[in-house]
Structure formats: C-alpha cells, structure tokens
Amino acid sequence: MTASTFESKSVTVGGARIQYFMGGKGAPLVWLHGSEGNLGWLPLHDELARNFTVYVPTHPGFDGSDRPPWLESFLDLSRFYLWILQELGIIRTTLAGHFIGGWLAAEMAVMSPQLAERLLLVDAAGVRPREGEITDIFLHGGEATRRMSFFDLKQVANYELLFGSKPTPEEREAHVINREATTRYCWKPYMHDPALPQLLARLRELPTLLVWGREDRVVPVEAGELYRRAIPGARLEIIDRCGHFPHLEKPAEFMRIASSFLLR
Amino acid sequence: MFIMRFTERPYVAYTEADVRGSFRSSVRLTFSNSHFNPELGADLYNEYLDEYELAEEAGFDGLMLNEHHNTPTCMGAAMNLEAAILARITKKAKIVLLGNPLPIFDNPLRLAEELAEIDMISRGRLVSGFVRGTGIESWATNTNPVHNRERFEEAHDLIIKTWTTPGPFRWEGKHYHFRVVNPFERPLQKPHPPIWIPGIGSPETLEWSARHHYPYIYLETDPQVTVQMTELYGKAAAETGYEAGPQNFGYLWRIHVQDTDEKASEVGKGFLIGNAGIGRVPMPGDFMAPAGYNSREGSKRILEQYKHALKPDALYGGVDSAGWDAVVGSNRVVVGSPKTVIRKIREGLEILRPGILGMWTNDGTIGHKDTMRCLQLMKEEVLPALHEMGKELGLPGPFEQTP
Numbered sequence: 078m079t080a081s082t083f084e085s086k087s088v089t090v091g092g093a094r095i096q097y098f099m100g101g102k103g104a105p106l107v108w109l110h111g112s113e114g115n116l117g118w119l120p121l122h123d124e125l126a127r128n129f130t131v132y133v134p135t136h137p138g139f140d141g142s143d144r145p146p147w148l149e150s151f152l153d154l155s156r157f158y159l160w161i162l163q164e165l166g167i168i169r170t171t172l173a174g175h176f177i178g179g180w181l182a183a184e185m186a187v188m189s190p191q192l193a194e195r196l197l198l199v200d201a202a203g204v205r206p207r208e209g210e211i212t213d214i215f216l217h218g219g220e221a222t223r224r225m226s227f228f229d230l231k232q233v234a235n236y237e238l239l240f241g242s243k244p245t246p247e248e249r250e251a252h253v254i255n256r257e258a259t260t261r262y263c264w265k266p267y268m269h270d271p272a273l274p275q276l277l278a279r280l281r282e283l284p285t286l287l288v289w290g291r292e293d294r295v296v297p298v299e300a301g302e303l304y305r306r307a308i309p310g311a312r313l314e315i316i317d318r319c320g321h322f323p324h325l326e327k328p329a330e331f332m333r334i335a336s337s338f339l340l341r
Numbered sequence: 342m343f344i345m346r347f348t349e350r351p352y353v354a355y356t357e358a359d360v361r362g363s364f365r366s367s368v369r370l371t372f373s374n375s376h377f378n379p380e381l382g383a384d385l386y387n388e389y390l391d392e393y394e395l396a397e398e399a400g401f402d403g404l405m406l407n408e409h410h411n412t413p414t415c416m417g418a419a420m421n422l423e424a425a426i427l428a429r430i431t432k433k434a435k436i437v438l439l440g441n442p443l444p445i446f447d448n449p450l451r452l453a454e455e456l457a458e459i460d461m462i463s464r465g466r467l468v469s470g471f472v473r474g475t476g477i478e479s480w481a482t483n484t485n486p487v488h489n490r491e492r493f494e495e496a497h498d499l500i501i502k503t504w505t506t507p508g509p510f511r512w513e514g515k516h517y518h519f520r521v522v523n524p525f526e527r528p529l530q531k532p533h534p535p536i537w538i539p540g541i542g543s544p545e546t547l548e549w550s551a552r553h554h555y556p557y558i559y560l561e562t563d564p565q566v567t568v569q570m571t572e573l574y575g576k577a578a579a580e581t582g583y584e585a586g587p588q589n590f591g592y593l594w595r596i597h598v599q600d601t602d603e604k605a606s607e608v609g610k611g612f613l614i615g616n617a618g619i620g621r622v623p624m625p626g627d628f629m630a631p632a633g634y635n636s637r638e639g640s641k642r643i644l645e646q647y648k649h650a651l652k653p654d655a656l657y658g659g660v661d662s663a664g665w666d667a668v669v670g671s672n673r674v675v676v677g678s679p680k681t682v683i684r685k686i687r688e689g690l691e692i693l694r695p696g697i698l699g700m701w702t703n704d705g706t707i708g709h710k711d712t713m714r715c716l717q718l719m720k721e722e723v724l725p726a727l728h729e730m731g732k733e734l735g736l737p738g739p740f741e742q743t744p
Binding site: 217 | 633
C-alpha cells in the first residue's frame, strides 16, 4: 500500500490561525498531540488515513498555531477546540489523542458527546492516579522527561528524526514554546481535571478504547485503569515492553489494537 | 548617596556533597529541609537581627532584606516578619525590602496590610521593593510561571490603588478579584512608601521601573552590562518625560572589610560558600527560569544584553568558575582593609554612578564575630568616607533628589 498524501493547512478561529495537517479519505478522525507538540504527519497518520480523513492540528499556543490572548486554562483550550472543529466543518468525528491530547479528547467528549463517534485515548493525562502519580515533567526537565518516556529507545525507528539530539536553534525555540504552552494549560491542577472522572460517566454510549504502555513512567497504567472504570463499557489495552509513546515505540502492535477498535 | 547594609542571612551547615545528593543537584527548591536544624536556625535569626541593629548604629542609612523560598542560601522566607521586628527595634534607618515577590501572593491585599503596619510601626521608614521572584519562588508556591509578569504588574497596580484611593472599591482584574477592597490600615508615608525595584536587569522590568520613576537596584551585575542597562532605563525615562540620574539607580555589591587586607581576603572567601554556591553547584536553568517565566521576546533581549558577559571568567558564571583572585581582581567582590575598600569602591562608583549603594557585608561562612568587626570598621572608617565620596562624586540618593 502506498503512503497517502497529506496537506498542511490552516484555519482562522476567533482571530487565531490554527495549523493542521490533513490527509486520507473517509469519516473524520482527529489526532491530538501531546506535550511535545505537533511532530508532523507521522507513519501512524498514514496508516489511519487509509480509512479516515485524518486531521492533525497543532494546539493553540504550541509552535505553529496562535493562542488567542484570553485562552489560559485547559478548560479554555477544550472549549476552544470545539470551535476549531466547528470551523473545520466537523460535526461528528473519532477523537484520538496522546497524553495531554488524550485528556483534551476526553474533555471535548464530555462537553459535547454528540460530537464523538469513537474515543481513543493513549497514555492520557486528565485523571489523577490514586496510588501513583503523573510524573512532574516540568520538575524533571525536558531531557529527563524524554529519556523516561520510552521503555527502549531502540524500539523507536525514527527517534533521531523526531527528537534529534542536536536541535537547530529553531527546533530549540519550538521546544521552549511547546513547553511554555504545556505549562500554561497544565501547571495547576497538575495534568488533571478533578471534575473529569465524574463527568466521564456521561460517555456510556461512546465506544472507547484506552491504550497504555505498561512501562509508562509519565502517566502510570493506573490512570488508564481509572479511565476504564469511569467510562462505562470502555476497554483498556496494555502493551508490554512499551513506555509513554506506544504509537512510536510499538507502532505495529499499536495499529493492530487501534484498527480493530476503529474499524469494528 | 544612600548606603544600605545587606546579607542574605544564609544557613550554611551543609556540605557540597549534600547539595549534589538533592534532586537534580540543586541547592534551591529540592535540597531537603531535613538538612535544616532549627536550634541553629534560632541562633542565626537572632544573630542576624543583632547585626542589623549594629548596622544602624554604624551609620547605615538603610537595612536591606530580601526573600527567597526553599533554599538555605537565604533564611528570609518571611521577610516581612524580620522587617516588622526591625521596625520596632531600630529608630533611624530605612527598612528596605528588596523585595516582596508579588506574583506568588494570591492575596496582595494581605501584603498591602503587612507593609502598612511595618510603615506605621517604623514611623514611616519603609522602602517597599517589589520583585518578580526567581523561578524558584514560583515553583515553591506552585504559581504558574507564565503569569509571572502579569501578576507582578497587576498585584502592583492593586496595592498602589489600595494605598492611594479611599475604599471600599472593587477590583476585577485578570488574576485578582476583590469586591470590597478596603484594608482599614493605610501606610504612614504619603502617597505611599517609596517603591524600589531590584533585579539583574531584565529589559522589560527596567523599562517598567523607569516609566514608574522607581529606582532600579542592580544585584551585583556585570559592570559593563550595568552601564548599558542604565542607558536603557535612561531612554525609557526620557520617553516618559524626565531625566534619570544617580537617584534612579542602586548597586548591590559584596564588600567585606577587616583590619588588614590579608585578614579580609581570608575571611572574605566565606562569600564563596552558600549563596555563591550558584557557581559551585550549578542549578538547573529551568528551576531559576521555568518555561514561560520570561516572554520569548524578553528572553532574547536578556541573552543579547548579557552576550559579552556569558564567558567563563565573568562572575555571572559563578564566583568559583571565575576563581577568587579573578573575582577580587576585577572588583566584583571587594575585600580589604578600610583603606583598600574605600579605594576600590571609589573605582566602581565612578563607573556605575549609583545614588544607592547596597553593601553586602557578609554571607556564606563569614561568621558573626567577623561580621560584627566588619560593621564596626564600616562605622569608624568606611561609611564616613563613603558619605563624603557620594557628595564629591555628585551621587544623590532618592531621599536627596526625587527619582
């Protein structure tokens, strides 16, 4: 199968220019990136684009997209994203996201259940673990966080390409911008919304899959278990020998699990 | 020239190995407070207050305090408490707070009340400095660093309005919301206690200070950069419609005096321990300046400004990395007999031309006894000479000429 083509586009929402990648054919699927920012059109998106029209937006305030000056909190971000999807003409879509992108997908789903066709959360933030805790990525710093994000770097085919060890000045600047945006939205309460677990019960009609790396040292599997318990009918799939980025570290296994859910 | 005395009131009973054992090897933020012994702390707080009493007697015009959190380098975690004590036990000297870290206060009205009390108890001797705080202050209080400057400016505006506008009034800003602003106790000084702004020269803060006519106190910054920063302040002042002079600037300087040069050099090395540990055990950059603490534009301007100073032999890289002889040789730390110290200070004043001189007389392992001797020599020989020098060099302080 040949790789699908994709386009780099932008949409202006409430005065802010939001960048996104788009490709494929079929029903819409929105992929929401994590704190590292938009890594571009990945092999993962290519795979998904075989069956979906895939949207990969850059979150407001992350490198590439404007932040409207009033947008300060994770709640603001979630509400604003519903507007972004509205401007993209998306009425009903599969919502998928990793880490804070997963959290974002969950917030949008509970705010607007009629929007969501399916929900796919990957090592998502948003729910505070009771036994463990979500690692303080700000306190550890960018480099240490990246190191602890993978079970085995050798499993990440394009690691150098994605997180190159010698960033250009532009890449370094983008990294700071992304970290600043994550700080703005996720500083306090740290990486979670205390109301979310209660609201997730609203998603009883929504097919939901949770995928976690068993060795995720950023968001422990326990958080996935709490999501599973909070969303009636949700399934949790745990991938062994895998860290915080299953879609990068175990792409084949991840796609197999995701496809069986998405194409069912 | 207005001359004030300063020490960070350090806690030094720990080793470099202890620091290296902390999370990310940092002397601030994550260095465990299990290393703190309150018995020793009790002695130190009292000794430090004794020193400030002697500093007043020695003829210092001001007693300067600062505040930091989660760190052994400065025991002034609740600086206003020390200020309140000094307000009562001293009689003449100004109590100079440099300064209260505004962004970390969720209730700036409480701060307005505390400062008003200090001003009244001291019968109008408070100088109320405000700072953004280092990133550590944001971490320690879990204040989102991306709002640091906004909160600084809004808290400032709220406090000034609280002090100058009859209440009750309503404040609904971005970060602060109060529907009945009416703290009953107002400060004694009119329209409000003087405001000074200390810092290492963030261009945005320099310009903000100039626009408000607030003297800017350089915290032992690189001399060449300091001259450039003074020009920047001067430009903003001119745009505001006035001419900045020495009364608009202060310079904080580590200065330790003993009876002989040899003794001073030996004792002065104590500066290297503790606060100067910033050089000895480098702290993670994202502890001092987490993402968002400075705007992108501000960060670029700071880097540009410090471009030439970011070299290994500059103090900015840490006293230790430069080496004691280099630091003393370049006058970044002044130690010596009264005669030596007076000569060296003059060299600095001629270049920097501040109307406020902060004398950081002791820190690190410089002990209480040596500090008391230092203050005694300041009284007998150094301060009289410096007051004359200020007049001779035409360096009026902010109480001689309005900034």
